[in-house]
Amino acid sequence: MGGRVDGPPPRPGWNLRLLAAAALIGLCGVVAGAGNAGLGRLAAIRADLPPTPDLAELPVSPVVVDREGQLLRPFTTADGRWRLPVTLAEVDRQFVDMLLAYEDRHFAVHHGIEWRSMMRAAAQYALAGRIVSGGSTLTMQVARLIEGEPTRNLEGKLRQMVHADALEAQLSKDEILTLYLALAPYGGNIEGVRAASLAYFGKEPTRLSAAEAALLVALPQSPEARRPDRAPDAARAARDAVLDRVASAGVISAEEAELAKREPVPQLRREFPKLAAHVADTAVRMHPGAREIGLTIDRRLQAALERLGSRRARALGPEVSVAIVVADQATGDILASVGSAGLLEAASDGFVDMTSAVRSPGSTLKPLIYGLGFELGLAHPESLIEDRPTAFGGYVPVNFDGLNRGTVSIRQALTESLNIPAVIVLDAVGTPRMISRMRRAGAEPRLPGNTAPGLAIGLGGVGVTLRDLVSIYAAIARGGTPVRLHDGASDVPGLSADAAPVLDPVAAWYIADILAGVPPPLNGTPGRIAFKTGTSYGYRDAWAVGFDGSTVIGVWVGRPDGEPVPGIAGMVAAAPILFESFDRLGRPLVALRDAPAGVLFAANPDLPGPLRRFRHPDDMKVKRDAAPEIAYPVDGVDVDLGLAAGSERSLVVKVRNGSPPFTFFANGAPFGRTAFARQNSWTPDGPGYVTLSVVDARGRSDRVTVFLD
Template identity: 45%
Template sequence: MTRRRLLAVGGVLLALVLGLGLADLLLPPDLTRLHRQSAVVEDSSGTLLRPFALADGTWRLDSDPARIAPLYLAMLREMEDGRFGWHPGIDPLALTRAAFQAVSQGRVVSGGSTLSMQLARLLDPKPRTMAAKLTEMARAVQLQMRLGTAGVLRAYVTLAPFGGRVEGVRAASLAWFGIEPAHLGPAQAALLAALPQSPERLRPDRHPQAAKAARDRVLDRAVGAGLLSADVAQAAKAEALPTFQRDLPMLAPHLAERLSAEGDKRIRTTIDGNLQRVVEGLARALSAGWDDGAELALLVVANDGRRVLAHVGSGDWRRCQVDLTRASRSPGSTLKPFIYALAFDDLSLHPGTLIEDAPQRFGLWLPRNFDQDSHGVMTAREALQRSLNIPAVLVLDQVGPVRLASLLRQVGAELAFPALAEPSLPLALGGVGMRLVDLVMLYAGLAEDGLVRPLAFVHGAETPTGRALVGQPAARAVVQALEGSPPPPGVASARLTQRGRAIAFKTGTSYGFRDAWSIGVSRDYTIGVWVGRPDGAPRPGQYGLAAAAPILFQLFDLLPPDQGRRSPPAQPDHALYHAQPPAALARLSGRGEDTVLSGPGRPRILFPPDGTTVEALADGIALAAQGGVAPLKWIVDGVPLADDVRFWRPEGDGFSRLVVVDGNGQRAVSTIRVVTGQ
């Protein structure tokens, strides 16, 4: 060939390439239908929890060939496009064969469509005309150029019709067989390979004979192509066809709906799919036995990373679509551990401090215990274990309800008080609205030595650093006390379950028996249970220990044994680790005194004085105290300061609580308002 001819051929080829490129830019394929897919929410392993239909009711799930049985993909190529991957989108040999057969026999014997051409038709359906066929051919080449072989295959198995409103192999496998497409057997794969040829005429629930004949033809072709042995194909032909389309999975429906509303098409959660299925079954069985309209909400959390392993927003989604894990309800006594934790952290209370459980008036309020009785003198540990009301109010009076509410909010909990109402002493008995998700978050913080982190619902999300509510000694003192709580009915020991797991748990009952709670922590897990009526109506006699705690222990028994171990104490000589309290903490004072009952020479804060507004200067706020037994230790908003500190630098404006503690544990308190002048 001469140089001139070579240049001419090269010019023609270049013009052709440029022409194809220009045509591709000017007339790109419309991929809107491919991109319009059902949102899916998956468990931590990628197994489907809940898909969402498109606006027109179509179930179109993204189908990844890597997660589809290879046998199905091989059958698909054998039936639809034997040279797929070897042609540019159109198969000249197949088109020539189809044309010759049509001319010689006077009818269409075989089609020449490739998977790329079928994809073009699925993306832009048109009437079957010669012009439409030519357009499909051009689009097929264009799609092959744009998407490549792997992209065309993925798009086809996502858009292929399988009867009714089901599109894509993943949706079809779930709807017809209830399994993911990776687990398709020979008979199932053959049926799905046949269905797209005529999805309505071959529907097995409506036309079983036609569906069986089509399936068996695919099996015969598979034998001829060496994909199956004859005996395997014969056994597959004997398998029954599906007689109905199943509902697609509906696990963790409340959580899935909330996460999907954020707009992502695919969300992988932290949920353990197998555990979720069992927990939902338990919830349905329990709620079905209640004839008063009661519901329940459950959360199971792995303390490591705060991963939510199981989430139940109500006993049955079809009956109650409100996510009750996020409903604001009265927490009853479930906040008492945090009242004691703050007092322990301040060293204003020791687990062995004696408290008198006797009637006491707080202004116009005269709280009573749940059993309407008084129980005399006992330790703080026992008062917490028995969830007695009067001791808890006494301790909250020392800690301060405003401070407790402020600290709980600072670590991320939502507290709902009536409009214009300030936190007050009834907070100890449930005088606030709280959500199950927040209570579980707080209790998981106790399990991690007082460090509170948000719960994680999405797999792979970065673990927040968290915020300290109390220090390690205080958190461990509360957990140890709660491990000795009285067991619920039917549980031999609250400390141990069948798996030998130590469980620290607390129950709560709101006023009028409206809410029954139980929250429990072990080394590896935190579980929360709420039982009540969504409308807030009373359920007389249904209290936390009887209605919620047994469910808590049932859930713990579904979990594997704990593997974690608590680290050695960071401060082994801390007073809270001693069995006996310091002399100054031997007994809790009555109301109106800002320290425990005392020995002589207790400390006194000279500056800043209690109840004042103090401006922070450049060096901070001066700290001065006298009296007590050296050394004196300053604690500001629950955080100990350095031993030799003389000035405290606040972070900003607001209220702060300053405590000075002497060597015997005696203390003085000053609550001030800080103005930084910034």
């Protein structure tokens, strides 16, 4: 152990030590003689001493550490002090050697009081009439720190000596030194060498330069007057004095001392680490009274992703935040949890942990929909499905771009994130089954007002969190087997070995294979990971979730207050962050799982007949290829185009259902034809009634009459 101090030689008897102390006090004129009265006074002081602190119970700052024990975030003590737990093994040995050489050369052999120093101090007092030098040992300084009272008077000095004697009787030298390392004042609300090293140097005290160690030795003697952030010149002078003393004592060479003096003194107090701030805050709330709480977080990865999230958010606007979750597929360990673009970013509500905020997932649940279709034997990735206007009662989904592709494979439908095929398949597999499988994965889907799940859940009409999505994709990546995500902040029960699967292995593999072929964003390389993006209604949430063979990562981008952010689609805003997050794992990507038994490798013509085309189990339930309808303007309404004021604004006519191309008419006269688009513009001659018509490729039509003014 660095800096370990051997025990002292045999201690003189209690009476001899008391007599020596009484003689010293008598010399100082405090006690009239060193007889029975003096001994009685010393015994009374001894009886009045506070209890000796137990190192294991000494009030310290709660600290949250990562999976390797590295500091993520400390918190102040109940009385607002930074006093971090520390052991001798965690402190640079050179610092300990300097401390002993400068403060207490005979620490290893005395019994709490260095009598020669005390006699010298007493003689100086007798000659000067005031305390010139204290003569305090490290043990006496620990006694003063425990008492919390000043000792610049003889009464306090006497009490300190008696207390030091008691400490030496109860503690080892290493324990006394450890108490000093934890309690020594360093200015303001900083106590202990570990807190001081983090505050002034931004690092743990395990490895210190000679200049840094010397400054930490000097500060406790006059912590406020020498604070480097307030009095850098005084701090430098005190540090250099320590360097000279320890050089003369042979702890370092004279050359090392001179080089150390050239090192600048820190002039700012640094912020304490706040890595994984949201998770750390939860951990402290869940473990009140704990001195150290270990999380599953990887400190290096967490720091890298917090920087990435902050940089990407700044580029998107001051009110935009970013959340990232990284999980190990095998164990469920959360390796990084970035809750916001910055804890203290007020404009983007950085205090809100967006990894656990309930939001609309957009299209990110489509892989699970198709996976259920594969599992139920309704489809294969190469099965054909219709991407045509389709109504489900009063629910009429449309694609994100408003276009229809006609007949496509399910692989294409998922790769291009088409909405209509996804809803068709969801209607076939059933929304209750979909919600049940989400829960199997460890997600907690929230439905509006606890209503029954409708088909809109397939396109984002359900509330989920980023952690929910990561748990769902982790199950897909694991071949359908769920894993419980956990970060160590709270006790989360694990899943039993026979937990119900989210998907069967073949269905999960089909999904992973399709997602591996999704075209990446501009900063990505094709085929490296399987991933899916999503954008919620109104551009409020942008998502990207993906996995390789070992790790699953989820990204959310948006405003915590739920306001729209025009243009933040999942592929544009979230996917680039996803790919950069994988780049920061610090290792090569792991290949996806091999195909399990039962996977059918076949092109569409080679599939069994029932799998060549997706067929809804109840064809009568789905209105396929319905007749065209004019969605806007609605029949019988007044449309204000400002025509009465002489404006020449155009009227936009929008169509749903039907088969393109569409021909548009106004009062029987054609004014446009579109090959795929479902809207067209017409400029009227003036105000008045107009009959608008549309005819699709199959000759079906619709008409409305409106008044324009």
